[in-house]
Every structure is written in C-alpha cells, then in structure tokens.
Amino acid sequence: MTSQKTKFAVYNLAGKEKAFYLTEQVKLEIKPDAIPKKMVAHSIIIIDRSGSMYYDLEPLKETLIKLLTLDEYSNSDLVITLISYSSKGDVTCHFQRVPIQELMKPDSSYIAEIKAIHVTGATCISQSLKLAQELIQNEELTAITLHSDGYANDSSFNSESKAIEVICHELQKISVFVNTIAYSPYSDFKFLAKIANSVSGTCLQAGNIKEVYDALYNTGNVLKEATGIVIEEPLASDYSYQIFFSPTAQKINGTNQTFKVFGLKPEDEGFIYKYKQITKAAYEQLKDVPIAQNDTSVYLFAKANLADGNLNTAKYALASTFNATLTSRHAKALTNEDIANFTQDLEIALFYPHILAEHEILDHVKVNNKISVLELIDILSQHRQHIIINLKHLQANYQRKGIKRVNGTRGENKELITPWLEIEYLEPGDYVQMGSFDINRNTATINMLLRRKVQLITAAEKTPITEVAGVLLNDLMTFNNYTIVSDGEINVKNLKVKISSKKAFEALEEVGVIDGGEFDYQKEYTLELADLPLVSFAGNYSSVEGLFTQLAEIKTLSSIFAAHLREESDVFIPAQIEELKKHYLSKSLYLNFPTTNEYTDLKVALSNGTVDSRVSYKIDIGGTEILNLSKLSSANSFLDKRYEVFDGETGEIFKKPTFALGLNENITFRAKTLSSRTKVTKADDLMKGIFDDFLGIETTRKVAEILNLVGAGSLALLLQAKHAGTPVDKQEIINAMTTAKEKLDSYTEQVYREKISPLVFYIGATGLLPDEMNAQAMTADELGSKYPHLQFAKSEQEGTFFVVGDTVISVYAETEYYSKTPVAV
Template sequence: MAKKAAKNTVVNSKNSISKSTNNHRTRFTLYNLAGKEKAYYLVDKVNLQINAEISEKAVAHSIIIIDRSGSMSYDIAALKDTLIKLLTLDEYINFQLVITLISYSSKKDVTCHFQRVPIQEVMKQNSPYLEEIKKITATYLTCISQGMQMAKSLIKKEELTAITLHSDGYANDSSPSAEAKALLEICEELKSMDVFVNTIAYSNASDFKLLSKIANTVSGVCIKAGDVKEVYNAIYSTSKLLGGAVAPAMEETLAADYSYQVFFSRSANKINGTNQTLKIFGIKPEDDGVIYKYKQISQDAYEQLKDVAIAQNDESVYVFAKANLAEGNLNTAKYAIASTFNATLTERHAKALTNQEIANFAQDIEIALFYPNILHEHEILDKVKVNNRISLLELIKIFEEYRSNIIINLKHLQDNYQRKGIKRVNGVRDENGNLVKPWLTTEYIDIGEYVGMGGFEINHNTATINMLVSRKVKLVKSDDKTPIIEVAGLLVNDLAAFNNYTIVSDGEVNVKSLKVKISNKKAFDLLKKAGILETDKFDFKSEYTINLENLPLVSFDERYSSIDDLFYELAQIKVLCSILSAHLKEESDVFLPEQLDELKKHYLSKNLYINFPTTNEYTDIQEAVANGTVDLRVSYKIDIGSKDILNFGKLHSANKFLDRMYQVYDKETGEIFVKPTFEMALNENIAFRHKQLSSRTKITRVDDLMKLIFDDFLGLEDNQIVAAILSKIGADSLIRVLHNPVSKEETITAFTAANKKLEKYAEKIYREKISPLVFYIGSTGLLPDEMSAKAMTAEELALLYPNLQFSAYEQEGTFFEVGESIISVYAQTEYYSKKITVGVEE
C-alpha cells in the first residue's frame, strides 16, 4: 500500500508576491550593429519577495500533451518509453498530483488517454494507464490547438495546473493560419486561469517561434529539446515543481510611460516579457525573481540622468533581448545583444533569421543569464564590435568599374574554390542510368594562367554574389577532337563559355582571396585607398593578393529605398515576359527554323550560347552523402511580395495559365485545342476565349492579376495594362503590332525586341532596388533600420492576410510587413559537392 500523499501547497492568495523597497535604477543605450545609437532606456529593477504564509490546497494537475503526428513516426517509441519511465519514478509516491495525458494528430484526431489520474495509480506496475501509453501510434498531420482546447476544458477553478505542450513540427491542420489564430485565442483565455504552459520544441523542425510565444504568453518556458532525454527533463521539472509549494499567479501592470517589462527568475529558469500587464505563475516560494521595467526616453533626458549608472553588459539588457526575441522583435533582440558589447554572442547570432537559428540564439542568451559565469569565456568589449573596412559590396563596384584593367590568376581561384552546388556533367542518363555523353565537347582557346575579371551579379533572392568568367572555346567532336568550324552558316570556332564562381554564398564569403594583376594606376590607387593592397608601389607586372574573408559584406550606413509598388510592377513585367517568351520558344528574329534545328543539333542556342545537356554526376545522391563527396547546406531565400501574393514564384507560366483559364480554337473549323500553347498563336485562324471553369477551380489573387494582363494581350478586354507597360519601357512598336496584325516575321521581330527591353528594365529594378536589399538582409540577418518591422511566422501573417499561400518551406519562414509589401525569409536544404573540381562551371 502506498504511503499517504502529502498535500500540495501554494502560497496564500493571488498577488501575494510583494515588491521590495530596494528598487535599483540603471540606463543603457540601444545600439545597432554599426555601433550607432538607436534608442535610450531607463530601467527600474524591482526585486520580488514572496509572502511566507502558505495554505494547503488539495491537488495539482499536470496535463501532458504530446505530438503523435506522422513526423513522429521514428521517435514515438522512444517518447513512449520516456513517458513510462518518467511517470513511474519512486519520488512521486508522496506527491498529491493528478495526471492527464493527451495526444494529438490531425484535426478531430485528439485523444485523452486518461485524465485526472493520481500519479500513484499511474505508477503501479502494469497499470492500465501505462498500457494506454504503449498503444499510442503516430499518424497524419498536426493540429495542436485541439490538444490545447481539450486541456483548457479540464482545468478546474482554484486548482494549480501546469500544461506541458510537446511538438516536433508545425501546426498545419486545418491550416497554419487557423491553427495560429486558435492557439493564440486559447492562450488569451488561459491567462485568466490558474495555469502556466511550458512548451517543448522537439527537433530542429519544430516551430520554435510559435511555441516560444505560447510559453511567453501563459507564464511558461519554452525548451528546445534535441532528444527524448531533454523531453524527459522538461516534463520532469514541471512535475517536480507541482509536487511542492507553488506561488499563485501575480499580475503586474505597466505604467503608461513605460514601454516594456520582463520577469526574470534564475532559480526558476523563467523569462517572461510583455508590453502589457505581466502574469507571473509557476514559481516556488523560495525562487528569486525580479521585474525589469523599461522606459524609452530621449537622448537629452538620458544624458541628464547623471546619478543613474550606465549598465550595458547587464542582466537587464540580456533579459530585454530574450523577451523581445520570444515576441518576434528580432531587430530589437539583436541590437540589445550588440548593446551588451558581447562580441561573442553578437558575431554568433547577428544573422539569425530562421526558426532553428532563432532557437539557438535564444538558448545562448539563456545560458548567459542562467549561468553567468559563462560570460567569462565571452569577448566583452567597451563598444559594439564593428568592422569599418570597405565592404565587399563596395569593393565589387570597383572591380566592375575597372574589370577591363584587372586580370585574375585562374589556377589560384580554382585551387581554392569550393563548389556551392551539385557537380553536373555533360550528357544524359539512359534508362539504365548510364551516362550518354554529347557527340561534341569544347576545348579552351585561352590556355594562359590569367583570365579577365568576370562580371558580377547579386542573386535576386539570396545573399549570393556570382562572378561570371568568360573564356574563349571551340567546338570539337568528342571522339576524335575534330574541330567544328561552321554551323548554320556561322563560324563557331571562337565561341564564349561561361564559368560561374560563387564569391559570396548565402551571406558567407566563399572565395577567401583573389590573386590579380592591375594594368590601370587609377584602379590601383582606388584599391590602395580602400585598404585592400599592402603595398604603395604600382607595378603592372606584379601579382597582388586581395583578401576578401575579413571584409564586412555590407555597410550598415547604406540606405535603402521603399519597395512599395515594386512587386506589382515587376509581376506585370514578368507575366508579359512569360507570354512573349512562350510565343518565341521555337522562333527567332534572325534564323530560319532550319538554322535553329542545326544550331540545336550542335548544342547552340539561338543566341549562340553553348548549351550542353547536363545531369547530376551522382547516380545515388544518398550514397554520395554517405561517402563524403556530397554534403548538405542551408540556403536562405529572401523574397518580396504583397499582402495578396507572397512572391513571384506563385505566378503561373504563360502556357499553364493559358490552359487554366482560356480556350484556344480554330476560327474556321471551331476545333478546340486540348493542350494549347502560345506558339500556336503565331499561326493564322487562331482565336481565344474564356474557358468555362469547373466549380472545383479556386480563383486566387494570382489568377486575378494575370487575367487582367492576359485579357488585355489577347484582345478580350481593353484594360490598357499592356500598353502602359510597353510605353514605360519604350516598346511602342509592339503596341502597334498588337492592334494592327502584321506578318509572322514582323510579329516575331517586335516580340523579341519588346522582350529584351522588358528583361532589361526588370533587371535594372533588381540591380538598383531589390538585390542590394536582399543581400543586406541575407548577410546581416536584419532589416535596414528604415524598414523596422516585427518578425512574424507564417501563421501570424496568414491571420492578417488570408489570401496568401505558403509552400512547405515558406511555412517555416520568417516574415516582415514593410509598408504595403511583405518580405519573406525561409531556409531550404541543398546538396553541394565537397570535392574541389578544377575548371568546371558551377
């Protein structure tokens, strides 16, 4: 027979945590990563004392909610074993604690395995409750809110309750937006009850940001658990807390002239912050605790507080960073850590943007707070650590200006280059996976040690800079190396081949140094003034080493213009480009069809670019990963969009949209073409009309945008959109062609000219306004100061703008609402070849 359980106790009544009189004031400056002042804060530190009087309370209730969605398939057995071990601990024998176990998967697939069972009953050998745990299996999608809703329904008034919520992924059923809305509503209701919620983000795929926000809202803590042992520790610490005396909830209001407050308890491992009333719950009477209250003040007021100590590398600044991080204020959290002058944490987490990076950031702040001795191992300076050298982006502008006067040591570049993508080889695979090589290959004509400085391109949606090096080649037969001199009436013995070298990859310098020769003294003087060259002597015969790895990627003083209206301007251009390109797929304004066939046979495009078919070098990518020739890296995508369309990737191709919304038919016979394409439109007697859509076809904002342009282009409506776009880029000749039918040859010429102008205009917008911003965000992990915005999850964004559609990758992203635009940041895992390969283009 078990011993009689001791009664769980709580302190006497609500609001019994009293403030001590020894309030302490400090102040600090919030700096950005360039070391510039952003804001000034006065901080009141309020020490807390708990009333020693306690009264008995009958019971404490632990509600454990576990994730049994399909993604838990490989871990569910270990999790069940862990729960059984946890719930059969001998030390629970004297706990007056009741247990509820809930598991969830898809919507309407939530199970309460047992509820309000005394822990001693669960502990018994072969108890039906332990058998119930053993039956749990992983299934389907993730609907967290139903588990939380069920838990809420089981909470009794005046009874201490702790909810431990476990998740290994993202809430996605019925939708991320519905889940986020439901969870936040439940959390608001729980704030008025005697309950706190601890969350466990199990695995790197967990939605740490959402779980962290839940815990912060309902006076809990969020644990990033890498394995089931850490899950065990998290649930155990909650149960142990409930088995002793627990203080009741305290609510602390925030005066109107204060902007923020944070509760911090080192002994309870708890940090909760808010800009509203603060709820403190789930701590023991003997726990320490302070409340930091933050008042943002002017610079003049700050400087007049001579009697208030300046405290930069202070606990109050670290907890300010941690609480803001939990609330999604990413820039503020990073600036706060920079303002502690902790160079170690600043360098380690300055670029954190993704869920996993933010989880690591939060963990490191907690380690610094809960184990302050660890700070002795950190580099603490007397100011923000800033690299004031010329930025790599500025250096590249010099390279571009003087590219005809600088040559690069190609062998040095190739010997020290790390490929950032999967190695591809020329050819195709047959049905047996064997490589069939092209009947032609190329041989380099320029075989010297140096090549010309390449052109530079910033990627449209990653913090990546590529250098495109052009080299002269000739076509030869693969078997006997016989040169190909003439194709389709053209000489092809002096063609250009292009090799892409990734200088910066996803915000990391990939080429550590370049060895160059400089033929222009002005270029030399500029590079010398920039601190790039180590000698004052100009010698066109000498080779200079330009080190790139210690340069800042961007200047924090750079200003970025508004991106409002750019998305719709570019979207319209991209749609019109897609229509024109679809018409011109097999057409040329220079060559006859027979010539195009001849060029294609010799792997030449109609622009005379070499275009060999390529395939993955590895027949088994997993085997390549296993033997170390291939590895995985994370690539960060940064997109701009609107409040209706998340990014340009949502736009349909021209032919796909044509088939989706229109019928293409022969005007004479009435025949409707089953798989219509715009190539047909160049033939006579072809006409277009709207398709009768199925009731199952869901019309989106993408459809609305594209239909206006298509209707206008096809002459079904006069929306004046196409004419406005073409006038803007100076392609009036196409406007005349669209309104006055001409010959096929004239149409192709007009389409080709307009398409080139559209692409040039779009590229100018990217080069001047979008790519620099993308590069800044991807290489710093920050929005520019003039675009200050709160980081949001997909769920939070979808609540505001339900028309947005998210891919699986995007659901795990971070989003910023900037004016009328949405900036998205999300991670994708990509393979890359680790073996250095000389002379092969990326």
C-alpha cells in the first residue's frame, strides 16, 4: 500500500476559515495471490410493496424479469431469493436460493410469483432485512438489493431504526453488501443511504426505471465475479474518520471505526482517506504537506458529512473545493429531495472527475460582497417617503407568485357574479409612492405593499359612493402586494424609481445600487436587485429560545378576543357594521370585496398553461412539545371542543357555543367531561390553561401575565372584577378587548420583525442554520421518536428538522400554484 498526505481548510460561505484538516490517502493493492477462490453468489432482492409503490411496482417487476433473463446467460451459478414487505408482520419470501437457470425455465412458477406481487399496507423494512439475514450462508458472497419509496415507520420509526441498526451491525461481520434504491423524492433517502453506507453498499435516488435497471445490472456484474474480496481497515487512534473510495466499483463508505468492504472485483481500484482535525497553528506548521482544496479528499469529506446529517459542514466542505458551480447549485439544500440531488452531484464529481472541467473552479470561495437585499430594504424603508416607483414598469415585468383572484363569487354554473360596487383610482399616473416592506413569517419572502387612493363607485352607473353609515369615504385605499423575493429567489430584477431627496440618493449611491453622477430629482434611476446577495453571511441572528411558548400563549389569547369582537366594534353600532358590510367595507374601513380564483377548474388551468406549480419551502419555529403555531385551534372551535356554554338563569346549554355569547349577561362556562376516546394534545393543554383562567374556571393569573407583558393590564382588572361578580359594562369590555388585541398583535409583529423573520429569511435564502446554531438535520420520524408529543401534518412528515435548545426549526416543502404571466408575442 502507498500513502500520501494532504491538508485542506474548511471555509464558510462568507469565505472565512472555519476548521483545518490533515488527510492521509492510502492506495490499496489487491494482489492476485490474495484473491479468494470463486464463491457461490447469492442475490437477495427485497421489494417494497407498500401502498405508495402503486405506480412503481409494475415497471419494477418487468425490469427485474428482464435482468434475470440476462443473469441466466452471464452467471449460471447465481442463486436468487425474492422477498417483499409492507406492514409489520406482512413480510413474504416468495422463493429462496433458487438457481437462476431453474428460475428462468419456460412457464416458471417463480416468474409467475414475481408477476403476482401487489401493493398492500405500510412500510416495515426491518422484517425483510431480518429474513434476508437468516437466509445468508457462509462461504458465499451475498448482495442484498433493498427497494423502498417511503419511510421505515411501522410500527414506529424509533423501533425500525433500532432494529435495522442491529441487523446492519450483524451483516458487517459476513460477506454481504447492501445496495438501496430510493424510488421517489418522498423516500427517506438519508436513512437508506445510512443502511448502504454501513454495509458496504451504495444508495441510489432513482429518477426513472432505467436508473433502477442500471443499479441492478451493476450488482449482477459484481456477483458474476463472486471472489469474496474483502477490505478491512481499522481506524488509527489519531484519526477521527475514514472513507473507503472506489471509483471503479462506485463505492463510498465512511465510518468513525473499523470498516469492512465487500462487493469488489479483482480489477477494482480502492483508496482509503483518513481525516484528522488540527489547529490552525499545526496546519501552518505542516509546510511540507501540500494544500489540496479542489481535491477528491474534500469532495469525499462533503459526502460523508452529508450522509451524517451535518448539512452546514457538508456545504462548507463543498464551498472549500472552490467549485462555484456546485456550491451555487446546492448551497440552499435543505429537504430530503435536495439532499438526494446534492449527494448525486457529489458522486458524479467523484466517479467522473472529467465533469469538473465543465465547472467554474476558482482559487477561493466565490463570495458576493455587494450589499444584501435585506440591508437594501432597510435603506429603502428609511427613505421611502422620498422615493416613487414606476408602477407601469413593475407591472409589465412582474411574475405573480400566487393565484390571481378576481372580485366576485361563483354561481351554480361557476359563472362569475361581480359585486355591485367597484373601485376607481384617484391617482392614475405611472408613479406611486414606494411602499412598505414585509418579511414573511415562515418563508424567505419579501413583499412590498403599495397603497393607492381610490373611491367606491357603482358598477352599473359609475356613481361615486362618498358616504356610508355616516362615514365620509375620503381616505379609501387599495393595497397591492408585490413579491420582491420569493422563497429565497429574486422575483423583481430591478425597480425604476425617482428620488426627491439628495440624502436618499446619496444613501443608495453609497451602496452601489444606482448609477453615480450628480443628484437629479427629474431623472429615473434603476435599482438593480438581480445580482445582490439576499443576506449577509456575516450577520448575527438573535436567539429564539423561549419565544415559541410566548407566541403560542399570545396567539391563544388574541384568538379569544378576535372571537368576541367578530361582530362588535369599539366605534360602530351593529346597524352601522351591517351597512359597511353591504358596501364591502370592514369595521376598520378597509375594502373587503369577495374574491374567487380566476380559473374555474385547476386541472384545466394547469393543462392550458395559465396556472403552474412551484415548490415553496416553509420554515417554522416551534417547541419540543408543539411543532408550530398551526397546531393551535381557533378560539371558538376549542371552546366547542372542551367547554359547555349555558344560560345561568334557565340552564339552557347552547349547542353551537361561541365567545360572542360571553358578552351577554347570565352566560356561564364549564369544562366538558371528556370521553376516553378524546385525544388531548400538548397544544390543547397550553390553550386550556389560558381558557380556564380567562373564563374564571380556574385562577392561574396566566391571562394577566400575558396582558401585562404587552401593556394591556387594564383588561386583566376588568376580567378579575367580572369573575368576582362585579357588573362590568359590555361596551367597556369591548373597548378594552379591542385595545388589548391591538397590543398583542403589535407585540407579536415586533417579535417576528426583530427576531424570527430575519432568521427564517436567512435559513430559507441560504439553506443554512447560522453557525452559532449547531444542530444536525433530522427527519420527522427521528424527531418524533425523540419527542413523541409532536404531531406532523402530511407536508411536515417529509420535512427536515433542527433542534436548537428547546426550539425546533422545521423546514418542509409545499406545492404552491401561481398564475403565469402571458408571454408577449
């Protein structure tokens, strides 16, 4: 064996050094006299027949039969075992250790058995691997090919992962390798890759049936040789990790302990890379050791960390190769599908290094040092009163990121019924005042809200409506959101503006987003956004520890107030509110037209190209008991679920209780007796503590604590008096609730604006956690097994999760539909 040492530095995406490594590369030599005699070859094929394989199972069976036909001619000594699995206890061995020539005879019952397999049940992988383990014999080379399109979660992910870990540990001791094939973007690629990595195999994310064919064909080629070559290497005490790499066998297996590698042919090349983290001083002292950044050792380091769930380190390692092409492509990878694509590109770079000639390889990490969009938004917000936007240009170049809505409702035949009123713009010029900017609460999205002055007119006669319910409509505004950044991508490439303040001009000129020269208030400038980084990698992000519980409590109380005030106002009487509604005006005098989708059939709209879909990445902040705020019920639904509302004088129980009833006299609340079938969640427990205190059922002072936090303690005193039996004026309660709700919502908005939204935007824009948040990526099943109280929606089950202290950060993909802008002809 020959060896050589190199070293490399790990840089973050800001180009700053983060860590230093010494690497030893050992080339293996397989000598002819060391090659064992030819062994019996045993192929164990394990098929996932869970319900989600409905569309993939038939093509898989056809492909399998074709390959067995080839194997009959090329490897006549091969024996085949076929196992299929679904729910726990539902594993089937269709046939075992059948010689390939027997299996492929005319009218073979074995082929009929393959064709008869059909989908059933859930996904319990461990039982199939356990059965496969029992069928392995000594003195033969066994290849297990495991197919799956989902998550090993029956009966639970925790039990499955533990059982599979034990089986893999046992398989490491014998002449077997396990290749895994993930069938869809929703497969647990990370877990399947871990199985393959631990038992000398490879994992494939199959985009089509041809890739499945290739994977099975390659396995067959290894078994044809069936020499039983084994590579065993202990990990030296002064190294922390080692990776076996064979470009010819296309194997990459990493471990922090001794490994055994099976499934090699005599002509295969093999290398072992050993890694040791060292200090910067030691790194600089190793002057005779060459620096190797764009090197196999660094790409392998990225691959190993990706498999271990260390996403930040994997991305930093990729950036440290100075490969700008791949860094740009995968810097934002977060979801399971993203990680599978990231893995595939790393493997291509390692197995087919000539492809790197097509990549942009630099001598440093490619860093965009321009002002970030987030910082620019702050400057624009400070000076927005002195900036006007060319609205016509914005509208002409804008791509809508949601479904276009039109005013009106749909009739029985889906015809559009338009409102009897419409709006007329009072300032129809090309320019409008620059709007306010808002960072979305759970996506890397920035919206610009533009306000325009309008008047209400009748749709038929075009007659202006100047007064409604005794209110002059002099200041009616319409609001339109324009998405500047959408899910971490620039959506508006540039803005054409005029600037009326020299101070505003100088602020924008200084950061290089407009052309220089003398200030000219008549000139139209172009703010270029397309080439700006979204965030600064050098930024500091506030801790979010403890914020989720606080926000959940505030949301619960605010929801209670909203339910009380739905039909109430601290300004208008009910008759006025009703009159405002008829004119599509809210209690706050905002326009509130009914709207409906522009299309009537989504499938038709998708087929004719007027609507398309995209993936939106949601980032939520939660806790280890409640995953996010969406798990909280609305106030009225929770009231109906957990409480009875009745008339204190007559004893009449209201069948459909609402909080609006609570504003009346003689209304009493009491907790329901729950049946044994009622499922109580941690979100329910949190809400009940606040509800009991608010309703006077149990005094916990929780409501007063929340109200005092936001400066609305006067309402707490009114509620205390009411619970003590002191009469309280209804309007006084309404006024106090209105003020308290405004303060609660304002406090929440401030918390998001200052602490949560910047973090969410950073994660969504970069695909990274801030460096100070050191956490491994987890799947929903891994997180759920650690924190069993958590509940996951369907979209969340495919997400990626990070636990930082008592906070859970969730990242998951959702399909969003949007109206496409017609292409000009």
